[in-house]
Amino acid sequence: METSHTGDELARILATLANPHRMRVIAALAHGRNYVSALARELGISRPLLQLHLAKLEAAGLVTAAFELSADGKAMKYYDTVPFTVTLTPQSIAQAARTLTTVEGDN
Amino acid sequence: METSHTGDELARILATLANPHRMRVIAALAHGRNYVSALARELGISRPLLQLHLAKLEAAGLVTAAFELSADGKAMKYYDTVPFTVTLTPQSIAQAARTLTTVEGDN
DNA sequence: GGCACATGCTAGTTTTTTCTTGCAGGTGAA
DNA sequence: TTCACCTGCAAGAAAAAACTAGCATGTGCC
Numbered sequence: 001m002e003t004s005h006t007g008d009e010l011a012r013i014l015a016t017l018a019n020p021h022r023m024r025v026i027a028a029l030a031h032g033r034n035y036v037s038a039l040a041r042e043l044g045i046s047r048p049l050l051q052l053h054l055a056k057l058e059a060a061g062l063v064t065a066a067f068e069l070s071a072d073g074k075a076m077k078y079y080d081t082v083p084f085t086v087t088l089t090p091q092s093i094a095q096a097a098r099t100l101t102t103v104e105g106d107n
Numbered sequence: 108m109e110t111s112h113t114g115d116e117l118a119r120i121l122a123t124l125a126n127p128h129r130m131r132v133i134a135a136l137a138h139g140r141n142y143v144s145a146l147a148r149e150l151g152i153s154r155p156l157l158q159l160h161l162a163k164l165e166a167a168g169l170v171t172a173a174f175e176l177s178a179d180g181k182a183m184k185y186y187d188t189v190p191f192t193v194t195l196t197p198q199s200i201a202q203a204a205r206t207l208t209t210v211e212g213d214n
Numbered sequence: 215g216g217c218a219c220a221t222g223c224t225a226g227t228t229t230t231t232t233c234t235t236g237c238a239g240g241t242g243a244a
Numbered sequence: 245t246t247c248a249c250c251t252g253c254a255a256g257a258a259a260a261a262a263c264t265a266g267c268a269t270g271t272g273c274c
Contacts, residue, residue: 018121
């Protein structure tokens, strides 16, 4: 559950979600947690590419990672979605825009 | 007022909103409509740059443009925000992801 | 005419993001 | 040992986005 974000946080969240691969990752994880190699196979993309997207999703706080040992002793990195609710309206954008830190010239 | 979007529409909306300049444009227009030259001065950015961002906002359906003649007969292009409400949750993302059209390899 | 304001467009650069390729490490099992 | 899995990382290529600079148009007013 998300409450309010700074403008920069919101911008990062939106930029992170605005990608087809990452939307599919969220969709896949919404059905249940999974580890990266299996997830890569499920989505039909390369593992390094998936790791890149997972890193961005995690940086934005939209998924979490947890190491776990499989039955046969292998280290698996499991990812799961973080529940969130973000409501976008012109007003909420305006509110967030007030806390943007992008410095350029002046304002 | 927004209802449901295709995955591609949602991705475009999010990508459009995920930019500091465009967030500020939404914020500025939320206070009232304005024309591009005045808006550029208010935001402290160049007019060509603002026009680029306005074009993207309009393409995403987040703002509308209307030509109007000023008192002294000059053609002014006024922009205004379009009311919208987009709620993001893992489920809504998953739902949108089903209609993504990005073709790559297979799925 | 010349100045100040409005718009539009385009070509080229810079920056960021995306993606591939390839190599490293580790484990258990045949 | 070799094979099939798992992870991590980094360098370089490719693609997309952001931004600048400059020129064009038009208007009314002094």
